[in-house]
Amino acid sequence: MPVRGDHAIVLGGSVAGLPTARVLSRYFDTVMIVERDPLPDRAEHRPGVPQSPHLHGLLYGGRLLFDEIYGDEAFTEAMRAVGGPYFDFGRHQAFRFPEGWIKRTSCDLMVVFATRWTMEHVVRRLTQQVPNIHFVQGHVTGLLADTTGARVTGVKARGEEGEWTLEADLVVDACGRGSRSPKWLEKLGFTPPEESVVRSFLGYATVYGYVPDDAWPGDIKSIAAPPFPGATRGGFVVPQENGLVGIMAAGQSRDYPPGDEEGFTEFLRTAITPVMYDMWRQCEPVTEIETTKTSQNRLRRWHELDRRPQGFIPIGDAVAAFNPVYGQGMTSAVLQAKTLGDRLAENDDLDAVVTGFPEDAVQASQFAWSAATDADLGFPATEVENLAVSDKDPETISYLSDMRRAATFDGGVASAFFRAQATLNGGLLFQPQVMERVRTVLAEAGPDERDHERPPEWSEDAEPIALS
Structure with a gap:
């Protein structure tokens, strides 16, 4: 496989x-992951x-993308080996819409869950097995640039041994929501990206524990009942590794x-539900x-800048960060990573990829951004910065409400919804x-x-919809 450069640096080991x-x-011949935190050799929470x-x-x-990136279902096998539950999301997930509970139906969307610290440990261990990836601990303080100022050539950092620099052909900012790269680029003479922000004033509280098997209703293995307009109190019950269960209370519009x-x-x-x-x-x-x-929700509009440096790209939450309650952030991040790999495979010119x-990153994030912000904008207390809410298409909003209602009646529509959500493909x-099934279902539904x-109980009472 052709090498696009000698060295690449990734900022952030999450x-x-x-x-x-x-x-x-x-x-690249070598890849350096620069991470501020000491990385534990076991699954545990870390400050970063x-x-x-x-x-x-x-x-x-997201599970399929991790398997593709690491190869041979390595991620899924490793997650199951540490006790992650593995089940059909469509059949065993109870999901509450504003319009009611979505119909539970088999749709072969197998998911594997675990605590964040365990999943990150699994992915880190898989990454550490790659011989040309190296981990460096340090706090990045800025970017290096060439004499023209038009190309990023590395990073400045600080560690236990003082200040140091690393040079690279490509620097990727994966520092998450707290990324300081807009400030770093401003110091190099670039205009920072504008940001769109949607604040719904959601808070949540999480506890982990063990519940008896017969505490779960029927064959349900996971429950999602997020708040919706008119009902600001919701929550989640999600299985974790080795029988552990996470229970989270979620409140919108400052109902913390x-x-x-x-x-x-x-x-x-x-x-919402007892x-x-x-x-x-x-x-x-x-x-x-x-x-x-x-x-x-925060979108940094890197794609709209007239002038950006070569040798540098942001990824993950450094591009688009979503209200975490909707559970899309990790899948969006790994989809962006896969998209980057696709572009490198298609193009010999690294500058063209950069x-x-x-634009690729925004496209990969589009469904997650729309789903999260559309849901949050339904709450009157939500505040918006630099986002044209009036541009939302009323017909699309109406159709999506109809689709959700139809999904509470019909397993075929429910399966289409789950697949769209699961693959971030709206x-x-x-x-x-x-759309025809939605119209038919609602015409026959009545009050x-x-x-x-x-x-509701699980039932298989609808013809599947053949999706193209």
């Missing part, structure tokens, strides 16, 4: 940086991932769940209740055969007199 380094290792104590969800598409046991319990008791409260009452917690109020990648929902307080 879920975005690790698969990016693996992709780059096929095209403040969201680590909270629930994370890797979508079906508290971190004390009494307040947490009362929040779940008054949430199922999470019932399971919490039977839970044997093994951690404290952790809280956060930092959720927001020039085009900001276009699946607008295929003619899906909805179902009880949406608790999730």
Whole structure:
């Protein structure tokens, strides 16, 4: 495979940086991952991932992408080896829409879950097995540039031995939400990207523990009931490795769940569905209740800049960060890494890849961004910066509401929704055969007199929709 350069540097050794380094290792002689934190040799929380104590969800598409990047289903096998639960998301996930509980149906979307610290450890261990990837501990303080100032040539960093520099043909910023690369590029004479921000003032509280098997309703293995307009209190119950269960209370529009046991319990008791409260009452917690109020959606518009340096690209949350409650961030990050690999495979010119990648990254993030922001914009308390909300197409918004309602009745529509969500491919929902099924289902549905307080039993009562 042709080498695009001698050295590449990836800033950040987390879920975005690790698969990016693996992709780059096929095209560069050496890849250096520069990480501020000391990297543990076992699965544990680290300071550089403040969201680590909270629930994370890797979508079906994310699992497949990790397997593709690391090869031979290495990721899935490693996750299952550490006790990650493995199940059909469409059949065993209870998902609550504003329009009701989505129909549960077999759709062969196998997911594997684990705590964030365990999954990151698995991916880090796979990355460490690649001989030309090396890890360096240090705090990056800026970028190096050539004499013209038009090309990034490396990084400046600080570590235990003082200040030092690393040179590279390509620098990738995978530092996440806290990335300082706009400031670094401004010091080099570049205009930083504009940012679009959507704040829905969501907070959540997470605890881990063990619940009896018979506490789960029926054959349900995971529950997602996020808040929606008119119901600001929701939550999640998600299986983790080796029988551990994460229970998260989520509140929108400043209705923040508290971190004390009494307040947490009362929040779940008054949430969208009593199922999470019932399971919490039977839970044997093994951690404290952790809280956060930092959720927001942020898009850095790198792709709109008239002038960008060569030798540098951002990726993952440094491009688009989503309200974490929707569980799309990790899949979006690994999709961007895979897209970068595709571009390197297609093009011998590294500069051409760097020039085009900001647009590629935005395209890879588009479905996740739209899904998260559309949901958050439904809350009256949500605040927006630099985003033209009026550009939202009313017909599309209306159709998506119809699609969600149809998915509560029909397994075929539900399966199409799950596949679109799982692969971050919203276009699946607008295929003619899906739109026709939505119209047919709603025409036959009549008034909805179902009880949406608790999730329904699994049933297979609809013809699947052939998606192209």
